Amino acid sequence: MRPMFREHGKPTRSSWGFLGEGAGSGGPCDLSCKHCFYRNAETYAFNDAESLLCRFSKFRQYYGLNAVDITGGEATIYVDPALSKRGLKHKHPDGRNDHLAYLVQYCSNIGLAPSIITHGANNTEALTKQIEDAGLDTWEFSLHGLGEHNGVEYGRSHDSLVVGHGDRAVPDHFGRMVDNAAFAKRPIRWNISVTGQTYRDLPGWARFITERFAPTVANMIAWMSYDTWGPDNVPPWMKNYTDYAPYIAEAVDVLETAGWEANVRYFPLCLAKEWGFAANTHQHYQIQYDPWEWAFEATSDKRLRRSWGDVERGWLTEDEFWRQAVSLRTRSCDAYARQRQPQSPPCQSCAARNICEGQDSLYTTVFGTDHLTPIRSEDVGLPEGAVLNDVNYFLTAGDDTSLRKRGAKDAQAKELAESGA
Numbered sequence: 381m382r383p384m385f386r387e388h389g390k391p392t393r394s395s396w397g398f399l400g401e402g403a404g405s406g407g408p409c410d411l412s413c414k415h416c417f418y419r420n421a422e423t424y425a426f427n428d429a430e431s432l433l434c435r436f437s438k439f440r441q442y443y444g445l446n447a448v449d450i451t452g453g454e455a456t457i458y459v460d461p462a463l464s465k466r467g468l469k470h471k472h473p474d475g476r477n478d479h480l481a482y483l484v485q486y487c488s489n490i491g492l493a494p495s496i497i498t499h500g501a502n503n504t505e506a507l508t509k510q511i512e513d514a515g516l517d518t519w520e521f522s523l524h525g526l527g528e529h530n531g532v533e534y535g536r537s538h539d540s541l542v543v544g545h546g547d548r549a550v551p552d553h554f555g556r557m558v559d560n561a562a563f564a565k566r567p568i569r570w571n572i573s574v575t576g577q578t579y580r581d582l583p584g585w586a587r588f589i590t591e592r593f594a595p596t597v598a599n600m601i602a603w604m605s606y607d608t609w610g611p612d613n614v615p616p617w618m619k620n621y622t623d624y625a626p627y628i629a630e631a632v633d634v635l636e637t638a639g640w641e642a643n644v645r646y647f648p649l650c651l652a653k654e655w656g657f658a659a660n661t662h663q664h665y666q667i668q669y670d671p672w673e674w675a676f677e678a679t680s681d682k683r684l685r686r687s688w689g690d691v692e693r694g695w696l697t698e699d700e701f702w703r704q705a706v707s708l709r710t711r712s713c714d715a716y717a718r719q720r721q722p723q724s725p726p727c728q729s730c731a732a733r734n735i736c737e738g739q740d741s742l743y744t745t746v747f748g749t750d751h752l753t754p755i756r757s758e759d760v761g762l763p764e765g766a767v768l769n770d771v772n773y774f775l776t777a778g779d780d781t782s783l784r785k786r787g788a789k790d791a792q793a794k795e796l797a798e799s800g801a
């Protein structure tokens with residue numbers, strides 16, 4: 381069994397709580413990382429706090445959620461002029477942010493366990509304490525790649541991806557994040573975006589965090605062309621899933637050996653299975669059962685037939701409530717599949733096509749689909765022609781973990797040979 385920090389496999393009761401304008405968009409950030417979903421967007425503004433409280437309250441009372449991932453842009457710079465008028469400061473000299481603490485405290489008070497996604501560089505000791513005292517459940521640090529810490533260079537991928545507006549360098553960003561993480565008393569979940577800049581550093585990244593921090597959760601998020609990326613705007617650093625796979629496999633091995641929960645997001649299940657990490661992999665379908673991730677119906681503000689209030693009044697059982705929520709989520713995931721699978725012949729004959737929406741469309745445009753091998757019914761214990769409908773099949777079936785060992789070294793040697801170096 382995989383090491384788990386929290387149980388997977390039940391309908392998630394968490395959502396993204398975007399601080400930016402609109403129901404599901406980014407917000408202002410003091411950086412402009414090259415892979416960011418919103419990098420090419422027009423300027424964003426923060427939502428006012430009262431609107432956000434209404435949204436958080438709706439998560440709790442209407443959608444029945446009990447957790448929220450507060451995310452910007454960058455949450456630590458959150459500001460609402462209306463709160464300033466009430467005497468709250470968003471930037472104390474020691475780094476505290478009363479405006480963010482106000483949101484965190486509200487969520488905590490209503491039973492919506494708040495987490496904060498952050499780049500971590502603003503997390504002074506005082507800010508960390510203030511936010512944790514306000515009721516924070518977990519931090520989620522976006523530690524993309526490796527950099528320099530205490531005069532030792534562990535890699536350069538962080539600085540090639542994490543940049544300021546106008547692509548200005550941000551000296552010592554990696555080191556500050558790592559130092560600030562030590563202030564946290566609450567658990568930190570660690571994110572890395574898997575891109576052309578970072579994928580070769582994944583095993584080293586896994587070693588870096590497992591050697592310094594207590595086992596929690598590590599998320600490797602295969603970059604996708606959400607939001608402001610598309611066929612007319614293909615990033616030069618985008619690599620194929622086949623390039624990423626050996627390095628992800630080795631990183632999962634490092635993490636699990638150290639007792640960490642290792643999650644891989646937005647990765648084709650067939651390739652993940654070939655490399656021994658299908659049980660760790662979450663396409664949109666699996667994300668709906670991942671305790672850390674986001675309930676589709678709440679994130680995209682969908683209308684429910686019956687609200688959570690009906691459960692509290694005893695008019696509906698919890699099982700009945702979650703069945704309707706899951707049905708809505710499945711329809712949203714099916715919409716992704718309908719968009720992606722017709723462009724991908726392997727997906728159309730795959731036994732996992734009802735639980736995997738296929739690969740991101742931009743990857744299909746750039747790299748084609750020859751590298752996808754449809755999963756056969758007999759490979760997943762089904763009669764010929766039958767199709768998997770249990771989205772958590774791989775979570776419970778597990779993997780042949782020896783497949784991970786082929787790993788990154790061979791891939792590196794091949795790359796070197798191909799480059800003639």
Ligand code: SF4
Nearest residue numbers: 648650727730736738
């Ligand atoms: S649906 Fe497509 S991407 Fe997903 S496992 Fe099957 S062949 Fe691979």
